[in-house]
Amino acid sequence: MAIGRTIWNFFFGCHHRQLSRAFTSQGETYKVCLKCGARLAYSWETMSVVPEKKQTRKVANGPSR
Numbered sequence: 336m337a338i339g340r341t342i343w344n345f346f347f348g349c350h351h352r353q354l355s356r357a358f359t360s361q362g363e364t365y366k367v368c369l370k371c372g373a374r375l376a377y378s379w380e381t382m383s384v385v386p387e388k389k390q391t392r393k394v395a396n397g398p399s400r
């Protein structure tokens with residue numbers, strides 16, 4: 336069961352440390368978790384992953400296709 340991880344991701348985002356390099360697609364830059372496949376917004380300004388709380392909520396209805 337992955338419910339524990341899902342809840343963790345819901346509150347804290349991905350907690351893994353094995354991330355791909357940064358990708359830029361459709362104006363958004365992100366890294367992909369190599370463990371769970373989560374997409375984490377990445378900022379070139381801070382050179383780090385953007386915390387969930389600072390991200391906009393435009394994907395509230397799920398990932399776009």
Ligand SMILES: [Zn+2]
Pocket residue numbers: 349350351368369370371372373
């Ligand atoms: Zn992960």
